[in-house]
Amino acid sequence: AQSVTQLDSQVPVFEEAPVELRCNYSSSVSVYLFWYVQYPNQGLQLLLKYLSGSTLVESINGFEAEFNKSQTSFHLRKPSVHISDTAEYFCAVRAQRDDKIIFGKGTRLHILP
Amino acid sequence: EAGVAQSPRYKIIEKRQSVAFWCNPISGHATLYWYQQILGQGPKLLIQFQNNGVVDDSQLPKDRFSAERLKGVDSTLKIQPAKLEDSAVYLCASSLRVVSNEQFFGPGTRLTVL
Structure with missing residues (x-):
C-alpha cells in the first residue's frame, strides 16, 4: 500500500518570497506522483505530475517539484x-499498476502581504 | 469543455436524516469517483465506477452509504441515516479510462450534520 506524508499543515510566507511544501511518500512498488491545488470553495485541480523521465517537473504558474527516489520525496x-x-x-501518490490515488492531508499556504 | 458538475453545493441536515448528492462527469469520461474530504484531511476514495459498474468500493461504509451510476453517466451518492461524523465535503471526479493519469474534480458538496 502507498502512503503520503505532508509534514506541514500550514505554511505562512511573505509575498514574493520563496516557498517549499514538503511531501514524502511510502510505497513498495513504482509510483506516479502528483500535486493538486484547492483554491477556496473550489474543487481540486492538478498542478503538476511526475510520471517518468526528468525528475524535475514544472507547472504553468511557476511551481516546480522534484522527484527524489532515494529520499522518497x-x-x-x-x-x-x-x-x-x-x-x-x-500531494498524492498512485501505484503505476492501478488507478487509486492516495492523498496527503494537505498544506495550507498563507501568503502574507 | 464543461467540467464535473455537482449539486447541491451545500447541505445541512440533522443526524439520522437522509441525504443525496448528484454528480455529472465530463462528457465521455468512463470512470467516476466519489471522495470524502473531512476537514483537515485529504480526500479519501469512497467508490469508483467504470461506466455503470463498481471497480472499488472497499472504503464505502455500506451500512449507510450507497451509490449508483445506472446509465454510466450521472451518479448519485446517498447517506441513510447520516451521522455527525459524516460532516465533510463530498467530491466527485472523473477520468477518461481506468488507468488514467489525471482525475478532474468537481467543486464538491459540503455536508453539515447537526
Whole structure:
C-alpha cells in the first residue's frame, strides 16, 4: 500500500518570497506522483505530475517539484509566491499498476502581504 | 469543455436524516469517483465506477452509504441515516479510462450534520 506524508499543515510566507511544501511518500512498488491545488470553495485541480523521465517537473504558474527516489520525496517549490497562490496543496501518490490515488492531508499556504 | 458538475453545493441536515448528492462527469469520461474530504484531511476514495459498474468500493461504509451510476453517466451518492461524523465535503471526479493519469474534480458538496 502507498502512503503520503505532508509534514506541514500550514505554511505562512511573505509575498514574493520563496516557498517549499514538503511531501514524502511510502510505497513498495513504482509510483506516479502528483500535486493538486484547492483554491477556496473550489474543487481540486492538478498542478503538476511526475510520471517518468526528468525528475524535475514544472507547472504553468511557476511551481516546480522534484522527484527524489532515494529520499522518497516530491517537494513543491516556487521561487516567488503571489497572493493568488493562497490555497491548500495536496500531494498524492498512485501505484503505476492501478488507478487509486492516495492523498496527503494537505498544506495550507498563507501568503502574507 | 464543461467540467464535473455537482449539486447541491451545500447541505445541512440533522443526524439520522437522509441525504443525496448528484454528480455529472465530463462528457465521455468512463470512470467516476466519489471522495470524502473531512476537514483537515485529504480526500479519501469512497467508490469508483467504470461506466455503470463498481471497480472499488472497499472504503464505502455500506451500512449507510450507497451509490449508483445506472446509465454510466450521472451518479448519485446517498447517506441513510447520516451521522455527525459524516460532516465533510463530498467530491466527485472523473477520468477518461481506468488507468488514467489525471482525475478532474468537481467543486464538491459540503455536508453539515447537526
